[in-house]
Amino acid sequence: MTIRFAAIGLDHRHIYHMVGECLAAGAVCAGYCPETSDPRVLEGFRERFPDLPVRSREALFDDPDVQVILCAAIPVDRPAIAIRAMQAGKDVMLDKPGAIALAQVDALERVAAETGRILSVCFSERFVVRACEVAAKLVADGAIGRVIQTTGLGPHRLNRAIRPEWFFRPEAFGGILTDIASHQIDQFLFFTRATSAQIIAAQTANRTLPEVPAFQDYGDVLLDSGAARGFIRVDWFTADGLPTWGDGRLFLTGTAGSIELRKYIDVAGRPGTDHLFLTDHKGTRHIDASAEPLTYFTRFLADVRDRSATAMPPGHALMVTRLAIQAQQIADGNAPRRA
Template sequence: MLKFAAVGIDHGHIFDHVNGLTAAGAEFVGYCTQTSVPALLENFRKTYPEAEALDREAILADPSINVICTAAIPRDRAGLAIRAMEAGKDVIVDKPGVTTFEQLEAVERTVARTGRIFSVCFSERLCVPSAVVAGKMVADGAVGKVVQTLGVGPHRKSLSTRPGWFFEMEAIGGVINDIASHQIDQFLFYTGSDSAEVVASSVGNLGTPQSAEFQDFGEVLLRSAQASGYIRVDWFTPDGLPTWGDGRLTILGTEGYIELRKYIDIAGRPGKDHLFLVNGSGIRHIDCSREPLDYFDAFARDVRDRTETAMSQRHVFEVCRLALDAQARAAIITPKQQD
């Protein structure tokens, strides 16, 4: 049986990793208690009371542990992943998997040298049932050839609950690298693009003056050989919205389009995972909330069979490269001072 441990409990996405791998039949053997968010660790302990607290070095040295999953502080994820791979383990990393080009190069070298799997769990596609259904529809030709995606990733700041590193550029790598990696992943996946280029990008601190380094807005224009994509990410979700963000994705094809309202259908149907399909057959609304997730099952098989069915390494590295490139090239939007 595949065995895994958690190292890096600094972001709530670690719950997705543990739940997904457990559902895929893997055994959760324990976790390292090092954290920058004590409340998150306490919630983690309550959620998995049977899991054992283990020393980090003991986890890395244990040959019976096949997989390490981590949602550490973003700047630390690549280093932890490299140590795990050098110890003979495959890894699932929360996005962003890296925060610098140097980290990306080091991870690529380690994967090539060790043959281990470095997988980034882009949760806004892999852990969202409506996104899974959309992928199947695109593959079945429901909207013809995909020529453009429009992805938005709004988030709520929730300032009182954020650790100090959340506001540090060096810790997260900027708003595009931190959040828009989700939408870059989606662009490549739904358009069937192996690679792309950053046409334009911009970032800004438009509403968080108390944190000079923080970027609360970002946008990216992408282009591949067969499609284009626009991305907007921000930290402006208002308190009146009953969820953390109104994440949406529109997939435009030559014969129709799909719109995902992933987390809420504002002033509409209750619940999450709403998919709207418009094509030559008419208009359909599909409740995708019960669609099973397949990423973790595929990852478990890849660990066993040494395959790349869950996500290719080329895809992971291209998403990371594009996110870093868009962040590095971004024009700075400076808000106009009030008279």
């Protein structure tokens, strides 16, 4: 059975790989709604997918042949779109973060349970990184024993001139930990096989943009699952000299070895992306993971067809989102933010 999907919420460029990978996995796009807060995102979408039909948002929600909604709207708007889609009988793939407030997470959890629909969040720093696919296989095979600690680094280039105005408003995007650190929280839970965790400490700072005092350009988090610990650092300090948007890295410490992922670049080293370094009882070696197939999108579509959960365990997406929001609240010193 061919899965038909639609794209609603063209506000972040992550919609490009969400749509592109679903098409590559064999799904058919029934159309997209052109509503956007950033005309440059829409322009880029049309350049990449010139043949996809334009349809109204409500027409896509109401089309009984559309089985999945993909959404990369302004983060604060994503939960309402997901809820509308699930209540219309459709499964959902959201860009991260899936929500920016705990009340939104509660609502998503409730509606997903009521409707029986699949609610997934595309954590692209794992699902669109081929080195993560290889690392997942190695960890599953016991190559480094049991993972007891992760260190996730998520530096990004600010590219201030091309960012939409909502990008600098925490009430719209949730803050640096809610947003970027959700990637690293996802990786911590996945690689340590934890289903939940506690935020031990979290902090944020604005080091370079005093004229935008509510914006945060640095954040870190310490979390603990009882059986493993994780440290996360995210920032907007990638220098212009780096030939990619960020030197994202992931370190996995196991009871019998370690893995380092240099996801997007091996600085002043090997060319290309998706470098994996394995240390075990046999020695050390570099693995070129750049040709490893991506599996999330194929599995997600299979889950839609088979009503299974191979792409992401039930509840994982919302647990990651909840922890990211809690970390943000601790860093902000706020009571739980409700929306």
